[in-house]
Amino acid sequence: MLRHPTPAAPARDAGAGRKASVLRRLSVTAAAALVATAAAIPAVPAQAAAFKVLVFSKTAGFRHDSIPAGVQAIRDLGATGDFTVDATEDSAAFNSANLAQYKAVVFLSTTGDVLNATQQTALQSYVDGGGGYVGVHSAADTEYDWPYYGQLVGAWFNNHPAIQRATVRNEDRAHAATAHLGATWSRTDEWYNYRTNPRSTAKVLQNLDEGSYSGGGMGGDHPITWCHAQSSGRAFYTGLGHTQESYADPAFRTLLVGGIRYAAGAAKADCRPETGYTALYNGSTAGWSQAGPGSFTNTDATLTSQGGMGMLWYGTKEFGSYSLKLDWRLTGDSNSGVIVGFPATSDPNAALDTGYEVQIDATDTPDKTTGAIYGVKAADTAARDAALNPPGQWNTYELLVEGERLQVFLNGTKINDFTNTDPVRSLQQGYIGIQNHGSGDVVSFRNIRIKELGGASPSPSATPTPPGGATALKGVGSGRCLDVSGASQSNGAQVQIWDCNGQNNQKWTPTSAGELRVYGGKCLDVTGAGTADGTAVTIWDCNGQNNQKWRLNADGSVTAVGANKCLNVSGSGTANGTRVNIWTCNGQNSQKWTRS
Known part of the structure; x- marks a missing residue:
């Protein structure tokens, strides 16, 4: 791979005096440990654990004194999270044969130019071929002369103010990295400003409230943690993790293990970029009404079903062509669904008869289980099963309604594609509801949001005439x-x-x-x-x-x-x-x- 000229250096992680101070703090024992990890990791298969992770912490610039704590934290997380960890600072570990044994590689506060051209090619082939990448903190201060790496990490470091407390806003509370957090999270760290905003190319999971601290330089929209698909692989990055204390913080450790599990493919998530959505529910039930028996509790910006069979529906507006996204979680073998395309009603059964239910159910017949258009069309079960998180974990639906066509995406993967031909029903106008199925069926919902679209596209089976908005x-x-x-x-x-x-x-x-x-x-x-x-x-x-x-x-x-x-x-x-x-x-x- 051709190397590219190094651009003008940005304001890096700290000044020379601070680097010298950190280097003085490195003990003889720590230095010896770094030498011991310098050999390339041998290709040995995982045994009892579900998968293996490679932690890479080489630095060619500023070196964080939190790296040893970070390596140990990831080892601890692996011990309880069913994965094993190898750690190295030897770039020779980046070859195809060695990388093949890992489900994810973690760039733990790397800095500077740490891979040569051959090693870069190996990493790119690994990730694009289905591997996972996790970047922590100054992983964004790495490989400035390699455009692919900029795409992989999502955004490069620009500068930072002093370490201080700030408010982190958790935009996505379904991802395994952030589902355990509340709407906001106050913590102390070193808050990076980035050269570009990754929102157009990645799913932002967390952003910073720039009004809560001094030195924010992203114009008010300040992503700090994000994820995205990278060809056939997955990438996750968080700007958190500068301090040694971070790696003892249970909330940060859970974020870190969630990011690793996503990158390794063990936890599924919709990491497609997302802009232009309007919240229908994100804590407030204004505009929502209960039809039929049962109800939903509303706690921590989470709706949880109880009793039934009823339906909570959004009656403020009918929708025609739209993308509806919502996060949901089952408890055990529960039953629920999302109902679309029905006229105003106080009878949940009437809504089912006049609209369509996209089913949520851990076990049932194919046309009545998760992803099915209830009683009408089963999901693509292979695609569904590959994309599904099990009961107890959060999943994300997108219901894309264009004309009479309804497509269902689960954690970013299309699992159903249905076209209504019933003259009694129509998807081109109607209301949206979520079902509380009955006693013992406990399902929770978060972050219900919608983006209205401008036109409708016909189904694949329709006569091949250009849809509205078609252009040369x-x-x-x-x-x-x-x-x-x-x-x-x-x-x-x-x-x-x-x-x-x-x-x-x-x-x-x-x-x-x-x-x-x-x-x-x-x-x-x-x-x-x-x-x-x-x-x-x-x-x-x-x-x-x-x-x-x-x-x-x-x-x-x-x-x-x-x-x-x-x-x-x-x-x-x-x-x-x-x-x-x-x-x-x-x-x-x-x-x-x-x-x-």
Whole structure:
């Protein structure tokens, strides 16, 4: 891999005097321990534990005196959390054979340039191939000359004020890292400002209240902990963890182990970027009414069902085309659901008869268990089971309603795709409710939020006419349109440029989920979730993955979210049939598109 010139150094973690002070505090014993861990970790399989984690704490800049405490804390967490831990400061551990034994690697307060080009390639292949990355604190002060690492960590460190107490706001209380926390968390740490805001590319789990301390420099929107998918892998970062005391704090230790379990794939979460949602419930039940028997308690911004069978429904407004997200948790083999598309009613059974229930149930027949459209269409059970957290843990639903089409996403994975054909029911207008099923069925809900959409998309089985909002994408450099070769509707059909002709194979619809759809149910897709320059772009059944997410930029470029590269005409070609791929964004006209 080519190395890139190092940019002008930002304000790093501390001054030279402080570094010298920390180095003086390193004991002979600690120094010996660092030497002992310097050998590459041998490739030995996990035994009793469910998975293995590699902790990497090499520093080429400022060194935190909290690193030994952090390594020990992660070892302790592994001992009680069913994973084993290897720790090293030897970059030689970053080779494909060695990394293959780990489910996640933790960059624990690393600083500076710690990997060479070969080791960088190994880490990228590991994560993109399905591995996990966890960055702690100054992991964001690492590898400034490697663009992929900037994408992986989410944002690079810029500067920080003095250590002080601040208020952390917990935006997401379903993720395993933050579900144990209240709405806010007051703690002392060293609060980083970052060069960029990661909100557009990652799911922000926590942000800082800049009014609660001095020196915040992010303009009021200050993410401090986040997660995101990285090709086929997962990435988690927290800016917390500067102080030795952090690693003795039970709340921080739980955050840390939750991030590790997410990165390792042991805990599922919806880590897709999320903006533009309005809270329907986040502690206040204003606008909600109970229909039928039973009720919900409302404590700690959490609704918990009791008795029934009834329904708590939001009666302030009917919704047509929207994305509804909510977090839910079962206790044991309980039963509940989310009901959409019903007219105003005080009878929960009438709502079930006139709308559709997306089921929540640990065990039942396929058409009546989690992810099913109750009694109508079972979920994709393989996808559902792979995405599902068990009873006692939080899950996140997205119900995406576009016209008469209802798609169900569980922890970011699409598990059902249903189109209403019943003339008695309609999803294009109606209310939203959550079910309290009965005595013994205990289900909790948090953070119910909605984003209304502008139009409706037909189902994949609908006649392939362009949906509302469909448009051609014309290449600025070529004057030709983004085109599905041969007007094919097959998975894997090549995308190219061709003379603009107004046909359906040149009509692309941007969706709220970040897709570019063609024929209604096919998505512009980066082949194999690749990230390398030149990776082909095709069409494929829409599946909600990051390799089908695109960002339309103000400068006319179109960014592949999963790869963080631009939609590109191969070789800057202009001829009919020139193929389209992804390439490092360069501002050239071969990467510029206009909508017409």
